[in-house]
Amino acid sequence: MAECDLGTQPKVQVKHDWYQTDAAVVITVLIKNVKADNLTVNFSQTCVQVDVKFPDQDDINIKFNLSHDVVPEQCSYKITPSKIEVKLKKSEGIRWAKLEGEEADLPKAIPIEVPQSSGPPAYPTSKKGKDWSVVEKEMKEAEAKEKPEGEEALNKLFQEIYGKGSDEVKRAMNKSYMESGGTVLSTNWNEISKDKVEVKPPDGMEWKKW
Known part of the structure; x- marks a missing residue:
């Protein structure tokens, strides 16, 4: 050549x-x-x-x-x-700014390294340095600290007892609840297993079958 x-x-x-x-x-x-x-x-x-x-x-x-x-x-x-x-x-797959002459005076593209993350994406925000993984963690901690009240607290308590209880405890709770029409909930299998559990409505209320 x-x-x-x-x-x-x-x-x-x-x-x-x-x-x-x-x-x-x-x-x-x-x-x-x-x-x-x-x-x-x-x-x-x-x-x-x-x-x-x-x-x-x-x-x-x-x-x-x-x-x-x-x-x-x-x-x-x-x-x-x-x-x-x-x-x-072309020797390299780059875009030419001009056909002839040196391009040393032209700004070169700088590669940007994108960090790999296994957590949730860092969503754009008007405030710089916002770490959304920290925000998510704080929200979860706040939810865990919130104490349920009233009927919600009672249901949660029953769920924890049932989930951690033995097979006898679970059988006692199921039998007492079903036979009493939801008015009795007991964890004592020895007592519940002897007889059919009677309906016991709250004071001032009367049980009726529809």
């Missing part, structure tokens, strides 16, 4: 354009009716040189000093009646 000739600039000014994809850069050189025998395109890692010979006019020599490296072995070109299309394979 020949390196770019850094000699004289072409006498004839030729228009060109370029565009890019994620993997390649395509340069379009607007020269009409170029024959393949009269065209030479040399690729190097940092430069492309296009030389066109004409029998009845000055030769055209164009060089492109690329802003990023390419892979010469994977570069190519083709001729159409109105132009020469040069396709360059």
Whole structure:
């Protein structure tokens, strides 16, 4: 692969354009009716040189000093009646800000590391430094400290007794509750197992079967 000739600039000014994809850069050189025998395109890692010979006019020599490296072995070109299309394979899948020249003065993208977390997501907030995992923990602790009252407290107590009780305790509670129509709840299996549990409505109330 020949390196770019850094000699004289072409006498004839030729228009060109370029565009890019994620993997390649395509340069379009607007020269009409170029024959393949009269065209030479040399690729190097940092430069492309296009030389066109004409029998009845000055030769055209164009060089492109690329802003990023390419892979010469994977570069190519083709001729159409109105132009020469040069396709360059990028060495890196990055976006070029310009075709030629150094890009050292351009700001580089800084990769952002996203920490992995097994907890709940940190939702956006107007206050900086808000840790939602701490907030969730505080809410759970507050709920645990809240003491139920009235019927809710009684039901919770019965649930704890039933959950921690032995099989006899559970049988006693089930039998007494069912046979008494929900008016008696006992944990003493020895007493409950002897006879059918009678209905015992609260004072001032009368039990009726519907």
